[in-house]
Amino acid sequence: MKLNIAVLAGDGIGPEIVTQAQKVLDAIAAKYHHEIIYSPALVGATAIDQLGDPYPETTHEVCMNSDAVLFGAIGDPKFDNDPKAKVRPEQGLLAMRKKLGLYANIRPVATFPSLLDKSPLRLDIVEGADMVVVRELTGGIYFGEKGRSEDLKKAFDTCTYTTEEIERILKLAFSYAGKRDKRLTVVDKANVLATSRLWRETAQAMEPAYKDIEVDYMFVDNAAMQLIQWPKKFDVIVTENMFGDIISDEASVITGSLGLLPSASVGVHTSVFEPIHGSYPQAAGKDIANPVATVLSAAMLLESLDLLEEAQLVREAVNKSLEEGIVTEDINKEKPYKTSEVGDWLAKYIAG
Ligand SMILES: NC(=O)C1=CN([C@@H]2O[C@H](COP(=O)(O)OP(=O)(O)OC[C@H]3O[C@@H](n4cnc5c(N)ncnc54)[C@H](O)[C@@H]3O)[C@@H](O)[C@H]2O)C=CC1
Ligand SMILES: CC(C)CC(=O)C(=O)O
């Protein structure tokens, strides 16, 4: 099979972790006789520095012409620490999501048997935890009207959702629940927010069409607590953009590191495969970041193209590397491997 993969490495650790995922994809291509054509393109701070735009039109075209996009991360402290910056790397990520119609971000969260002792949570709490967070990705407060008063003493962000936007993400979440343990938790703040009440109303109206799914409604503050206290309670969580962003980072604690969790952003045009973490600027260029989240995102990419055996082999390689202790410093401070060494090990395992 011939695969056209757009590669948007981005900022900070982005290039390092994406390089490891490419090593793994190359090993898969060699083993299964696929041809991969990578098309690199600029995004984030790097794109601002070179072209003045965090998601240039040329990058959009590369994505639109690809079978899938492999994405690293964006973000740079020089923008984070400048409240007056007019253009920001994060706008590039949001623009990409909007323009590609990526309305759903699928974030699987499952413990790795060999890393159970790496979670700060008790073994009996995390053992067997396995859930998927289905996060709405192109609506809500990240995309609403925002502004600042002339005297700069007032600022606002608005959160808007339409029934249509809520229905399409719920449909996807119901279908995930149907293929899993048939339990769906709708996380909202319907006791306070009008948008959340629309989410709840919409979900309640859809329930009769999915009689085999047990639906549960939970306020986000309570969900944040229960996720850590009783993670096994959850099967599929569906929620709006910002809540999903926050609770999925929180959920990474169950597994032991934010550097382990992959995601797939899917929707109307092509799909984007990206770790859930950011550009971890403190680690940039040091060869210490965990590449597993990006490698497992590449496994999700293969799966999306129906290359199921290939995806499974990538997962097997990751599990083996964790069992053998071939891990970066976020997992083992005493005996850390470098980012590049983990990538090399995984590629070698796949090659056999
Ligand atoms: N999808 C994206 O591109 C995202 C970009 N960002 C941007 O990233 C920049 C940094 O944001 P932060 O809030 O510091 O979030 P972050 O996710 O980059 O890092 C937070 C912490 O998580 C850990 N971590 C993250 N990735 C890791 C990895 N691969 N291996 C080991 N440990 C890892 C580190 O302890 C790090 O200090 C900001 O500019 C932010 O806007 C933040 C989140 C997502
Ligand atoms: C710029 C942010 C919306 C990125 C983020 O935190 C995420 O998508 O997880």
Ligand SMILES: [Mg+2]
């Ligand atoms: Mg986030």
